[in-house]
Amino acid sequence: xxxxxxxxxxxxxxxxxxxxxxxxxxxxxxxxxxxxxxxxxxxxxxxxxxxxxxxxxxxxxxxxxxxxxxxxxxxxxxxxxxxxxxxxxxxxxxxxxxxxxxxxxxxxxxxxxxxxxxxxxxxxxxxxxxxxxxxxxxxxxxxxxxxxxxxxxxxxxxxxxxxxxxxxxxxxxxxxxxxxxxxxxxxxxxxxxxxxxxxxxxxxxxxxxxxxxxxxxxxxxxxxxxxxxxxxxxxxxxxxxxxxxxxxxxxxxxxxxxxxxxxxxxxxxxxxxxxxxxxxxxxxxxxxxx
Amino acid sequence: xxxxxxxxxxxxxxxxxxxxxxxxxxxxxxxxxxxxxxxxxxxxxxxxxxxxxxxxxxxxxxxxxxxxxxxxxxxxxxxxxxxxxxxxxxxxxxxxxxxxxxxxxxxxxxxxxxxxxxxxxxxxxxxxxxxxxxxxxxxxxxxxxxxxxxxxxxxxxxxxxxxxxxxxxxxxxxxxxxxxxxxxxxxxxxxxxxxxxxxxxxxxxxxxxxxxxxxxxxxxxxxxxxxxxxxxxxxxxxxxxxxxxxxxxxxxxxxxxxxxxxxxxxxxxxxxxxxxxxxxxxxxxxxxxxxxxxxxxxxxxxxxxxxxxxxxxxxxxxxxxxxxxxxxxxxxxxxxxxxxxxxxxxxxxxxxxxxxxxxxxxxxxxxxxxxxxxxxxxxxxxxxxxxxxx
Amino acid sequence: xxxxxxxxxxxxxxxxxxxxxxxxxxxxxxxxxxxxxxxxxxxxxxxxxxxxxxxxxxxxxxxxxxxxxxxxxxxxxxxxxxxxxxxxxxxxxxxxxxxxxxxxxxxxxxxxxxxxxxxxxxxxxxxxxxxxxxxxxxxxxxxxxxxxxxxxxxxxxxxxxxxxxxxxxxxxxxxxxxxxxxxxxxxxxxxxxxxxxxxxxxxxxxxxxxxxxxxxxxxxxxxxxxxxxxxxxxxxxxxxxxxxxxxxxxxxxxxxxxxxxxxxxxxxxxxxxxxxxxxxxxxxxxxxxxxxxxxxxxxxxxxxxxxxxxx
Numbered sequence: 009x010x011x012x013x014x015x016x017x018x019x020x021x022x023x024x025x026x027x028x029x030x031x032x033x034x035x036x037x038x039x040x041x042x043x044x045x046x047x048x049x050x051x052x053x054x055x056x057x058x059x060x061x062x063x064x065x066x067x068x069x070x071x072x073x074x075x076x077x078x079x080x081x082x083x084x085x086x087x088x089x090x091x092x093x094x095x096x097x098x099x100x101x102x103x104x105x106x107x108x109x110x111x112x113x114x115x116x117x118x119x120x121x122x123x124x125x126x127x128x129x130x131x132x133x134x135x136x137x138x139x140x141x142x143x144x145x146x147x148x149x150x151x152x153x154x155x156x157x158x159x160x161x162x163x164x165x166x167x168x169x170x171x172x173x174x175x176x177x178x179x180x181x182x183x184x185x186x187x188x189x190x191x192x193x194x195x196x197x198x199x200x201x202x203x204x205x206x207x208x209x210x211x212x213x214x215x216x217x218x219x220x221x222x223x224x225x226x227x228x229x230x231x232x233x234x235x236x237x238x239x240x241x242x243x244x245x246x247x248x249x250x251x252x253x254x255x256x257x258x259x260x261x262x263x264x265x266x267x268x269x270x271x272x273x274x275x276x277x278x279x280x281x282x283x284x285x286x287x288x289x290x291x292x293x294x295x296x297x298x
Numbered sequence: 299x300x301x302x303x304x305x306x307x308x309x310x311x312x313x314x315x316x317x318x319x320x321x322x323x324x325x326x327x328x329x330x331x332x333x334x335x336x337x338x339x340x341x342x343x344x345x346x347x348x349x350x351x352x353x354x355x356x357x358x359x360x361x362x363x364x365x366x367x368x369x370x371x372x373x374x375x376x377x378x379x380x381x382x383x384x385x386x387x388x389x390x391x392x393x394x395x396x397x398x399x400x401x402x403x404x405x406x407x408x409x410x411x412x413x414x415x416x417x418x419x420x421x422x423x424x425x426x427x428x429x430x431x432x433x434x435x436x437x438x439x440x441x442x443x444x445x446x447x448x449x450x451x452x453x454x455x456x457x458x459x460x461x462x463x464x465x466x467x468x469x470x471x472x473x474x475x476x477x478x479x480x481x482x483x484x485x486x487x488x489x490x491x492x493x494x495x496x497x498x499x500x501x502x503x504x505x506x507x508x509x510x511x512x513x514x515x516x517x518x519x520x521x522x523x524x525x526x527x528x529x530x531x532x533x534x535x536x537x538x539x540x541x542x543x544x545x546x547x548x549x550x551x552x553x554x555x556x557x558x559x560x561x562x563x564x565x566x567x568x569x570x571x572x573x574x575x576x577x578x579x580x581x582x583x584x585x586x587x588x589x590x591x592x593x594x595x596x597x598x599x600x601x602x603x604x605x606x607x608x609x610x611x612x613x614x615x616x617x618x619x620x621x622x623x624x625x626x627x628x629x630x631x632x633x634x635x636x637x638x639x640x641x642x643x644x645x646x647x648x649x650x651x652x653x654x655x656x657x658x659x660x661x662x663x664x665x666x667x668x669x670x671x672x673x674x675x676x677x678x679x680x681x682x683x684x685x686x687x688x
Numbered sequence: 689x690x691x692x693x694x695x696x697x698x699x700x701x702x703x704x705x706x707x708x709x710x711x712x713x714x715x716x717x718x719x720x721x722x723x724x725x726x727x728x729x730x731x732x733x734x735x736x737x738x739x740x741x742x743x744x745x746x747x748x749x750x751x752x753x754x755x756x757x758x759x760x761x762x763x764x765x766x767x768x769x770x771x772x773x774x775x776x777x778x779x780x781x782x783x784x785x786x787x788x789x790x791x792x793x794x795x796x797x798x799x800x801x802x803x804x805x806x807x808x809x810x811x812x813x814x815x816x817x818x819x820x821x822x823x824x825x826x827x828x829x830x831x832x833x834x835x836x837x838x839x840x841x842x843x844x845x846x847x848x849x850x851x852x853x854x855x856x857x858x859x860x861x862x863x864x865x866x867x868x869x870x871x872x873x874x875x876x877x878x879x880x881x882x883x884x885x886x887x888x889x890x891x892x893x894x895x896x897x898x899x900x901x902x903x904x905x906x907x908x909x910x911x912x913x914x915x916x917x918x919x920x921x922x923x924x925x926x927x928x929x930x931x932x933x934x935x936x937x938x939x940x941x942x943x944x945x946x947x948x949x950x951x952x953x954x955x956x957x958x959x960x961x962x963x964x965x966x967x968x969x970x971x972x973x974x975x976x977x978x979x980x981x982x983x984x985x986x987x988x989x990x991x992x993x994x995x996x997x998x999x
Contacts, residue, residue, distance in 0.1 A: 011512075015508060018505070018511070022507075037794070091980075095979070098984075101740065101934045104934070105935060105975070105979045106980070108930070108975065109972050109973070109974075109978075111972070112968060112971055113975075113976065114972075116336060116968040119340060120965055120969060123340075124339075124344055125602065135535075135538065135565065137540070144541050145539065146535075219505075220528050222341075231923070235802075238798045259508075264511060264512060271500070271503075272805060273809040276801075276806045276809075277806060279798060279802045280787070280806075373959065373964065374968075376968070378924070379919050380913065384715070384716075384956065385959070388959060391710050391715070392710060392712045405917045405919065408823060409823075471812055471821065473821040473823070475821075
C-alpha cells in the first residue's frame with residue numbers, strides 16, 4: 009500500500025510535466041494543424057535559458073523562468089513568421105518536414121553551443137524531501153507541480169476569457185468568418201505558436217532543475233506531448249491536462265508493478281486501447297475524426 | 299523560378315561532387331577515430347576525442363612515428379550502429395586509414411566489426427564492455443577496456459570489505475547495463491551474497507522513481523548502479539528524495555565522480571565508484587608521471603575535469619596504435635595488426651599488452667586494464683573508507 | 689519522366705559499380721537503394737492514401753529481425769527467410785490496418801507511433817528471442833545457387849533487383865483501379881465512400897503492401913550490415929524515410945527514389961565536406977531550405993520545370 013501511494017505521487021508529479029507539454033502542443037497541433045516536431049526543442053531551449061540565467065547570470069528562479077518563457081515565445085513567433093507563414097497553403101506534410109528540419113538544426117545548434125555534457129541547473133530549494141506519512145516528495149517537485157498547475161490555469165483563462173483567446177478560438181474554428189470579423193489571421197497564428205512554444209519553454213525551465221539540461225532532452229518530451237494531445241483530444245486544454253496526468257500515473261504504475269523495462273510500452277498500449285475504443289480522445293465531444 | 303533551379307542544381311552538384319572527389323595525399327600517418335559525437339552520449343564521445351587529440355599532439359611533438367606525423371580522421375557515429383559501420387567504411391576505403399580506434403558503444407563496435415574483417419584493418423576498442431566484442435572470433439579487434447566480467451573480477455577482493463550481503467541492481471537497458479548485471483551478479487553470488495531485484499532504465503529516461511520505490515522495498519544493503527553520469531545523478535537525487543539509505547556502488551567507469559559531486563551534491567555522499575583512471579590522485583596510477591602530465595595537459599586545454607575519467611581512453615587507444623605502427627615499421631594494416639600482438643606499453647590507465655581471447659585460430663586481443671575503486675566522502679573524491687589508512 | 693531519360697537512368701544504375709570511384713561509393717549506393725525500397729513503401733501510405741505512418745520503422749525492423757533470426761537461429765537459407773520477413777511485416781501491416789479501421793489523420797499517426805514504440809521495447813527486453821540490446825551479430829550473407837552474394841557488387845545487384853521489383857509493384861498498384869481508389873481515399877474520403885469505394889478495405893490493403901515492402905527493405909538491410917540491433921526501431925529511421933518521401937515528392941513514383949538517393953548521399957557528403965561539429969546542423973538547415981524552395985518536393989518541381997519548358 010505504501011508503495012502504491014508513493015507510485016501515485018511520483019506519477020502525479022510526472023503527469024503534471026506531461027500536461028504542461030501537452031497544452032502547448034495541443035494548441036499548435038490541435039488548432040494550427042502543424043505537426044510540430046520541434047516542440048521538444050523549445051522545451052530544451054527553456055531549460056538552457058534557465059541554466060544561463062541561474063548558473064551564469066545569477067538571477068533568481070522566477071526571473072529565470074520568465075526569461076525562458078520569453079525566449080520560447082519570441083523564438084516561436086519568429087519561427088511561425090519566417091518558416092510557417094510562407095508555407096501556409098502547403099500540405100501538412102510539408103510543414104511537418106520544415107519542423108523536422110528545425111528540430112535537427114536546433115538540437116545540433118544546442119550541441120554546438122553547450123556541448124553534450126549535461127548541465128545541472130541550480131535551484132533555491134532544500135534537497136531534503138518533505139515527508140508526508142509513507143510518501144516522500146522533494147520541495148522542488150512540489151513547487152514544480154504547483155507552478156505547472158498555475159500555468160495551466162492561466163492558459164485556460166487566457167483562451168476562454170481574453171479577447172486574444174476568443175480571437176484564437178474563432179480563427180481556428182472558422183477562419184474566413186473570423187477574418188471577415190476583423191481578426192488578423194496572421195497575427196493570431198504567430199501568437200498561438202508563440203504561446204505554445206512559450207509554454208514548452210516554461211516546462212523545460214521548470215523541469216531542468218529537477219533533472220538536467222542536455223541537448224537531446226526534448227526528443228522524449230516531444231513524443232510524450234503528442235501522446236497527451238491525442239489522448240486529450242486535439243485542441244482540448246482540459247483534456248490535455250487530464251491526459252497528461254493520466255499518462256504519468258499509468259506509466260509510473262506500469263513501471264512499478266509490471267516491469268520497468270516495459271515502462272514506456274504501458275503508455276503506448278494504453279494509447280492504442282484508448283484510440284481503439286474512443287478514437288477522438290478521452291475527453292473530446294462528438295468530433296469528426298479526420 | 300530561377301532561384302529554385304539554382305538551389306536544385308547546387309544540391310545535385312554537391313551530391314555528385316561527393317562521389318567523385320578523390321582521396322587526399324598520404325604523407326602523414328592517418329588513424330581513424332569513430333566516436334559518438336552527437337546524440338545522447340555526445341559528451342562521452344567528445345571526451346574520448348579530446349584524449350585522442352592530446353595523444354596525437356604529444357606524439358607529433360616528439361617527432362611522430364618513424365619521422366611521420368600522425369593525423370586523426372575523426373568520424374561521428376551519431377550513437378547509431380548503422381552510422382558506425384558507414385564511418386568505418388568511409389575511413390577504410392576512402393581515407394585508407396591503416397588502423398582505427400572506436401566505436402565507444404558495444405553495439406556500434408559490433409556493427410563496425412564486419413567491415414574490419416572485410417577489408418583487413420585493425421581496430422583498437424577503447425570503451426565497449428560487451429563480452430561478445432572479443433569473443434566473436436574477429437582477429438582484427440584489440441580491446442584495451444575491460445569487459446564487464448573483468449570489471450567484476452576487479453571488485454571481487456573488496457566485496458567482503460565492502461560488506462555486501464543483499465544486492466539490488468539498477469542498470470541502463472543496453473548491452474552495457476545488462477552485461478554488467480550478469481557479470482556482477484555472478485561474481486557476487488559466488489561470494490555468497492544474495493541478489494534481490496534487477497531493475498532497468500531506458501537510456502533516455504529521467505524519472506527512475508518507480509524503480510527506486512521497488513528497490514527500496516527489498517530491504518537490501520547495497521545497490522549496484524550501471525549507467526552514464528547524467529542518469530547516476532538523477533538516480534541519486536531521486537533516491538535521496540525517496541530516502542533510500544543503502545550503499546551505492548557504480549560500475550562501468552562512466553560515473554565521473556567529480557561531476558556527480560557537482561550535480562548531485564549531498565545525494566552522492568558515501569557512494570563508491572569503479573573507475574579506470576583516478577585523476578584526483580594521478581600519482582597513485584601505475585605510471586604516476588604520465589597520469590599527472592595527462593591531467594595537467596587536459597586542464598591546460600580548458601577541458602572540463604569531469605571528462606578525464608573517460609578522456610584517458612582516447613589517449614591510450616591512440617598511444618597503442620602509434621606504438622604498434624612503430625613496432626611494425628610501416629603503416630600497413632596487416633603489419634599493424636601483427637605488431638599489436640607484440641606491443642607492450644604504458645598507458646594512462648596502466649600497462650597495455652594483449653592476450654588472446656575468443657575462439658581458437660581467430661582470437662581477438664584483450665588487454666588487462668587496471669581497475670580502481672574510489673568513494674565520495676565529505677564532498678570530495680577519496681580512497682574508499684575500507685582502504686584508507688588510519 | 690521521358691523514356692529516354694528513364695533508359696539513361698536505368699543504364700546508369702545497372703552499370704554503377706563499374707564507374708563509381710570506390711567500394712565506399714558502392715556502399716553508399718547500396719544504402720541508397722535499400723532506403724529507396726523503404727521510401728517507396730512509405731510513399732504508398734503517405735503519398736497515395738494520404739495516411740502518415742510514423743511507425744514505419746517497425747515494419748522495417750520486423751523484417752530485419754525476422755530475416756536475421758531465421759537465418760541465425762534456425763539456419764534457414766536466405767531466400768525463404770526473406771519471404772518470411774516480407775510476410776511477417778505484411779502481417780504486422782494488416783494488424784495495424786485493422787486496428788486503425790476507424791482512425792484517420794493524427795490518430796492513425798499516433799497508433800503507428802505507439803505500435804513502433806511497443807515493438808521497439810519488445811526487441812530490447814525480450815532477450816531470449818532478440819538478444820536484447822546486444823543485438824544479433826554475424827547475420828549470414830545471402831547465397832544464390834551456391835554463389836555467395838557477400839561482395840559489394842553482388843549485393844548491389846541484389847538490392848537493385850529488389851528496388852526494381854518494389855517499384856514495379858508500386859507502379860502497377862498505383863496505376864490500377866486499386867490505385868485510383870487510394871487516391872480517392874486521399875482526396876475525399878466521404879465522397880469515395882458515397883460512391884461505393886470500400887475505404888477500409890483499401891486502407892488495409894495499402895498498409896499491408898506498404899509494410900511488406902518495408903519488410904523486404906529490412907531483410908536486405910540485415911543481410912548487408914550483418915548486424916541487427918534494437919536501433920533499427922529508432923524513430924530517426926522513420927524520420928529519414930519521411931524526409932525522403934516528402935522532400936522527394938510524395939504521391940509520385942520517382943519522388944521517393946530521388947529522395948532516397950539525395951538523403952543517403954547528403955549525410956555522407958557532409959561527412960566528407962564538414963567537420964563533425966557542423967554536419968548535423970548543416971543537414972537540418974539544408975532540409976529547411978529544401979522544403980522552403982521546393983515545398984511540393986523535388987520531382988514535382990522538376991515536372992513543373994519541364995512543363996513550363998515544354999509550353
